[in-house]
Amino acid sequence: MPRGDKSKYTDKQVRKAEHIEGSYEQRGVPEKEAERRAWATVNKDDKGGKKPGGSGRGKSTGHSASHRGVEIGGRASASRTPAERSASARKAAATRRKKA
Incomplete structure (x- = not known):
């Protein structure tokens, strides 16, 4: 799998990254930097990409980075x-x- 491939992320993680990216762009961060920061935040929160169902149904992802x-x-x-x-x-x- 090449670097930067997002296939191992769940739909929820992708939505989360898009939402975070949008917030950064509203604050004037360039698009590529906003995307990089968003995925870094998702990785920090969820400890990397996960396949659906791999961590149990309905398990919370946690929000450590967003509460800092x-x-x-x-x-x-x-x-x-x-x-x-x-x-x-x-x-x-x-x-x-x-x-x-």
Whole structure:
């Protein structure tokens, strides 16, 4: 099987990669780079390509890579003082009022 062949991936993994690729393209990432990142994410989440039925019916694929950003954001927020968080919330509210 040549490198880059996607025949070992399930339909769900292909859909997942397409969705991730689209998200990257919306953020301005070039098409080839978006595709590369999308398949890298699917591989990280699912530990490579699988044939349908090989890992049991209805088994969850997990979402380890997609949850990394949440963990990072939580750490950053927890390190701020209550006064800093409150000031940020006031600033955001003022911006929303101004743009409304």
